[in-house]
Structures are given as structure tokens and as C-alpha cells.
Amino acid sequence: MVAYFLFQRMTWRSSTLVKLTLILLWTVSLYGTYFYAAEKSMLKEETPVQRYVNEPKKVNGIHYDRFMPLIFVGGMPRSGTTLMRTMLDAHPQVRCGQETRVIPRVLGLRASWFKSSKERVRLKEAGVTEDVINEAITQFILEVIVKHGKPAPYLCNKDPFTLKSIEYLFKIFPNCRFIFMIRDGRATTHSIITRKVTISGFNVESYRDVITKWSNAMDTMYQQCIRVGDSVCMMVRYENLVLHPMQETKRIMKFLDISWDESMLNHEKHMLNISLSSVERSTDQVRKPLYLDALTSWFGKIPLDVQRDLARIAPMLDKLGYDPRNMRPSYGTPDEFVLNKARKLNNLNYISVIEFVTITLCVYQILKRLRDYCCCYGSKSPTTAADSTKKVVSAVPPLY
16 A cells, blocks of 8 residues: 555655656565455464364363373273273272273274275275374264263273274373283183173183184284383283282372372272163173182183193284283282182171071061961950960061
């Protein structure tokens, strides 16, 4: 505008050079204004996409994004993953919640897309690049983890087979941590078969099939855990968690950089604050205090032909430190704290049996007396009948 005003005030006596200079400045200012406005318009169009992917969201006062320190608990089903997540759930600053089931399926679906060269070409032609898929999966997993349970400063996910995608998850969640649960494959196999845990591709009627596929699955997760390093993925033995819970939980919380809390040792006392699923096979077990029976329940149950071939069909046993030739291994001596819990649990079970027997006897005595009373009621006077009723009541023994 200034250039235009000066141009109008000029006389014809002004030099031609000055006029051309002002015209040039005016033209440059017009082009500069145009390009500046166009650039601002383009940035405004891109901003919503950038916010959706990178900027933190907020729900129930908790901010969340892909850079938050998520915790992933996994391993083979029946390897202590539910116990581990329940102990974490007992911590006042951590929330895991039930298995989502959808997260490992989405991760598996993505893996299948990129295994097929034909599918990769189709996705590329459709403009669905790897970055687009990664951003979509990142947001999907975040929304599921954050919104399927109550808010907490630290959030975790427990879907056993999620750890088949350790490297990919670490790529999209660079500050996450993994707890890889390890258990003697023979105990895991026995538990899967006896509790009829359905796993896609597993024949849960066959010890040979289950332990062979256990070894293959564990190898996949183990190799990825090694590759990302022990600062990102921690291997936790189920046997150690049961035998030495204080030592193990302190080690785990140090790895997660979260202060340890004694409530983790008494998860059964915090069940009102822990979400459990009625369809998860381990729910009935984690309601109880730590107990030792599951460590040895598989002894003598593995078929002889499977025992002979263990070293060949399940090489991960030896790799993880479980001797395939020793069919009655000792996993260690439990802490006194664990032994006390086991004694209390046994005493409670003993008292429950006594109560059941006592109540059964009481009911039997009452029914017997009532039968006698009804049979002779018609032949007795009201006074005699009242006396008989008192005898029925007095015949009931006390509960204790």
C-alpha cells in the first residue's frame, strides 16, 4: 500500500528508474503475501493429522500418547501371566485389567499383511502405506489399553501372545517395557491340557503337540526379548515369583522404575479393586494367596513316549534352564513368608471341610428328629408335642 501511495504522488518529472523500482517492490510484496497465505493454509490442513498421532490426549485427568511408559505382560498362556498382572494390579499406581484379546489379534493381522508380497502391493497401490498402518495400530492399542479400565499413573496390558510382537511394539511405543513370563514347559503343557485352555492351532488333547508348539512360541518371544535388550524386556520365572515373591517383585519394580509396594505380596486382599474376567481360566486361582501345588502338579503326568523325546521336540526347555531329563526337578526352597501363607490356606481348607461335615450332620439330625416327630405327632397331646419340638432343637450340635 505504501508503494502504491508513493507511486500516485510522483510527478512525470521523476526518474524512470525510481518508478520501475517501486513497481518491482509492489509486485514482490503481492507475491510474498500470496505465498505466505498459501503456506499458512497448507499448515492448517496438516495440523489435525499431526495432533491425532503425536499430541497427548486426556481421559479422566490422565494424559496419554505413544511415548507413555506402557507395560506389556506376556508369555505362553498358563505361565503365570495372570498372577503377574494381578500382583501389578494390587499396586496402587498400576492398572493392568483383564485380557483384551483384540490387541494380539490386530498385531497378528498386521503381520499377515506384510508377510504377503501381493498384499503389500495392494496396500501400497491403495495409498495405505506402512506409516499409515502403524499410526492406526498405535492409536487403536492406546485407546484399548487406556479406556478398558480405570485410570492410573502406570498402565499395562496382559495378553500373553502380545509378546510375539515385542520388536514392533517397541518401535511404536519407544518407552514401553516388557515382562516375559517363563515357566517349565511341562508344567505349562499339563495346565493347558487339564484346564482345557483353548489356543488356536493347539491340540489340547495331546501332550506332544502342546509342548512342541510351546517350544516354538517361546523361541519366537525369547529371541525378540534378547534382541531388544534386558533394559527393555525382563524375563521372570514363574517358579521364582511363587517361591520368592518379595525378591522378584522388587526386582520387577526396579526394572519398571516404579516404587515397590507391599500390597503386591498380598494381592488376594485387594480383589475388590482388581478387575477379573469370568471367562479367564486363571481367575479362580489368583483369588487365592500364593500357593505351591501348581509347581509339582505335573509330576508323573507326562506320557512316557513324550518324556523320551522332550530334548528333541521341546529344545526351549534346556535353553531356558529346565533339564528335560529330570522329571521331578526341585525349583528351590520357598521363603518363610510363602510357607506361612500355604499353612494358613491349608488350615482354612481344613476348617471348611470340618464346617461342611458339621453342617451336614446337623441337617441329618434335624431331619431325623422331624421325621420321628411327624410320625408320632398325632398320638401325642399338645404338651407332649411341644416337648418333642424342644428335643429336636436341642439335638442340633453347635458349629464349634
